[in-house]
Amino acid sequence: xxxxxxxDILSNLLLAARWTVLLSAIAxxxxxxxxxxxxxxxxxxxxxxxxxxxxxxxxxxxxxxxxQLFIVFFVLPLVGVETSPWTAAAVSLTLxxxxxxxxxxxxxxxxxxxxQWEASASxxxxxxxxxxxxxxPQALRIAVPPTVGFSVQVVKGTAVTSIIGFVEITKAGTMIxxxxxxxxxxxxxxxxxxxxxxxxxSLSAKALExxxxxAR
Amino acid sequence: xxxxxxxxxxxxxxxxKLTNIRKSFGPVEVLKGVDMAVQEGQVVAMIxxxxxxxxxxxxxxxxxxxxxxxxxxxxxxCVDPSQIDLRALRLKVGMVFQQFNxxxxxxxxxxxxxxxxxxxxxxxxxxxxxxxxxLAKVGLGHKxxxxxxxxxxxxxxRVAIARSLAMAPKVLLCDEITSALDPxxxxxxxxxxxxxxxxxxxxxxxxxxxxxxxEVCDSLVFMHGGRIIEQGPxxxxxxxxxTAELAQFVGMVxxx
Numbered sequence: 336x337x338x339x340x341x342x343d344i345l346s347n348l349l350l351a352a353r354w355t356v357l358l359s360a361i362a363x364x365x366x367x368x369x370x371x372x373x374x375x376x377x378x379x380x381x382x383x384x385x386x387x388x389x390x391x392x393x394x395x396x397x398x399x400x401x402x403q404l405f406i407v408f409f410v411l412p413l414v415g416v417e418t419s420p421w422t423a424a425a426v427s428l429t430l431x432x433x434x435x436x437x438x439x440x441x442x443x444x445x446x447x448x449x450x451q452w453e454a455s456a457s458x459x460x461x462x463x464x465x466x467x468x469x470x471x472p473q474a475l476r477i478a479v480p481p482t483v484g485f486s487v488q489v490v491k492g493t494a495v496t497s498i499i500g501f502v503e504i505t506k507a508g509t510m511i512x513x514x515x516x517x518x519x520x521x522x523x524x525x526x527x528x529x530x531x532x533x534x535x536x537s538l539s540a541k542a543l544e545x546x547x548x549x550a551r
Numbered sequence: 552x553x554x555x556x557x558x559x560x561x562x563x564x565x566x567x568k569l570t571n572i573r574k575s576f577g578p579v580e581v582l583k584g585v586d587m588a589v590q591e592g593q594v595v596a597m598i599x600x601x602x603x604x605x606x607x608x609x610x611x612x613x614x615x616x617x618x619x620x621x622x623x624x625x626x627x628x629c630v631d632p633s634q635i636d637l638r639a640l641r642l643k644v645g646m647v648f649q650q651f652n653x654x655x656x657x658x659x660x661x662x663x664x665x666x667x668x669x670x671x672x673x674x675x676x677x678x679x680x681x682x683x684x685x686l687a688k689v690g691l692g693h694k695x696x697x698x699x700x701x702x703x704x705x706x707x708x709r710v711a712i713a714r715s716l717a718m719a720p721k722v723l724l725c726d727e728i729t730s731a732l733d734p735x736x737x738x739x740x741x742x743x744x745x746x747x748x749x750x751x752x753x754x755x756x757x758x759x760x761x762x763x764x765x766e767v768c769d770s771l772v773f774m775h776g777g778r779i780i781e782q783g784p785x786x787x788x789x790x791x792x793x794t795a796e797l798a799q800f801v802g803m804v805x806x807x
Binding site for chain 1: 613614615637638641642644645646648650652653654655656665666669670711714715718
């Protein structure tokens with residue numbers, strides 16, 4: 336058996352943490368872009384499109400992330416699409432994030448008073464112009480704190496990708512525990528690393544909330 | 552039609568013509584076939600109890616309420632219920648709301664410039680010039696960079712009027728524009744409206760300011776139960792109501 340010092344354990348976990356951060360960032364950025372498209376379709380004045388997006392959102396919100404990951408990782412290869420743990424993780428987290436962000440943002444668009452739509456309509460703005468110049472800028476303000484808050488869920492969500500063999504912090508922790516038989520130390524460190532990633536996000540969500548409330 | 556300077560003679564063809572306007576909200580029919588004509592330069596107030604359909608009628612003129620039946624004509628722009636694109640109509644009809652509805656993320660000047668830039672595609676310099684002129688007209692030239700949250704209700708409403716005027720509409724709809732204001736702020740808004748009336752702007756107002764209606768309007772329209780049941784010069788309607796409904800309404804508002 337190899338001998339692991341504390342620093343060996345910590346440095347290996349920190350190296351794995353890079354992948355947690357990268358996966359979170361990809362899921363958040365791609366999920367954000369996809370979420371914006373889902374949002375626009377969700378609130379568009381076209382019933383069939385609205386309905387389709389509603390189903391999309393309900394589907395991802397109504398099933399466990401782990402199951403979504405399994406479908407992407409195990410089921411897609413059955414129909415001929417090969418996926419590595421890396422792509423499966425990125426794709427499923429992106430879809431998951433897009434559905435949640437679209438729904439969070441829809442609430443923000445709904446929170447813009449009806450009078451704003453009416454005033455901009457009276458000025459002969461088209462639907463797209465109303466969205467772009469009047470509604471989205473106001474919705475964005477409301478959306479910042481819950482969006483940053485949700486990023487915490489994305490970071491924690493990356494943990495489930497350990498199950499399909501993607502080596503991020505949790506998977507690295509499991510591997511190191513198997514080698515060192517020191518679960519308390521290793522998982523303790525894993526927990527601390529997640530906390531170190533998430534706590535600043537929570538704090539900034541709270542700070543932004545305070546700041547944007549004052550500005551109103 | 553007595554204009555202060557008498558410069559704008561009434562045209563033979565009405566600027567706004569409503570024909571058989573019908574509108575229901577679910578099972579409730581709020582407009583039961585309304586006909587109405589407004590000449591260019593005329594100032595018309597719609598009065599009546601709440602629920603009489605006056606606000607709905609006003610809001611249907613620029614398509615904020617979709618009518619079920621009838622035809623709306625503004626300056627030759629004809630709209631019926633099947634029409635989807637209301638842009639041409641809305642370019643001719645401005646509207647001011649009870650709750651001001653300024654865009655809170657934009658300054659007063661930007662509020663006025665937005666539609667000039669986006670809809671009329673004017674360049675920056677002419678947008679700015681038009682906005683400055685419109686704000687000066689409502690006495691707020693010095694508030695160009697102020698945000699709505701830093702303005703009083705009366706000032707916000709005047710910015711809203713400037714925002715509509717900058718688009719050079721043919722007719723301005725005013726939906727209870729002083730109802731949300733503190734009493735001491737009402738007069739600054741009404742004096743702007745009075746000035747517009749004197750300049751020959753075509754105005755359609757839903758209002759509870761009876762004294763203002765009497766002094767400024769050329770014509771009153773009394774609505775009751777989704778119909779226009781009396782219309783004519785203010786003095787005539789107030790002093791010699793023909794229907795029991797109007798007599799009762801006049802008695803009520805004068806008792807206040």
